[in-house]
Amino acid sequence: MPRISATQDQDQSLMRLGKAVRARRAQQALSQEALADAAGIDRSHMGKIERGERNVTFLNIARIASALGCKPSDLLLDADL
Template sequence: MPRVSVNQDKDQSLVRLGAAVRARRKQMNYSQETLADAAEIDRSHMGKIERGERNVTFLNIARIARALECKPSDLLVDAGL
C-alpha cells in the first residue's frame, strides 16, 4: 500500500487536527514548548503538527491528548473528523 503524504490530504484533515490541538493548547494557556515537553515530542515537530505539515501517528495523538488532559477522540471530534 502506498504511503499517504501530506500533499494528498485533500480534505485538510491534518490541518483541522492541528488547529484542534492548537485551540486546546491555547485554552490551557500552554506554550507550544510546554505542550511538546509534556507530550515528549520535539517542539519543532509539534509546530509542524499544529500547522498540518505532519501526518501524525496515533501514538503521538495519544501523547498530545494525555498532555492536554483529554481523550484522543476529543481531538478528532474537535477537528470534525
C-alpha cells in the same frame, strides 16, 4: 498502496487536527514548547503537527491528548474527524 503525506491530504484532515490541538493548547495557556515537553515530542515536530504538515501517528495523538488532559477522541471530534 502509496503512503499518504500532508501534500496529499485533500480533505485537510491534518490541518483540522492541528487546529484542534492548537485551540486546546491556547485554551490552557500552554506554549507550544510546554505542550511538546509534556507530550514527549520535539517542539519543531509539534509545530509541524499544528500546521498540518505532518501525518501524525496515533501514539503521538494519544501523547498530545494526555498532555492536554483529554482523550484522543476529543481531539478528533474537535477536528470534525
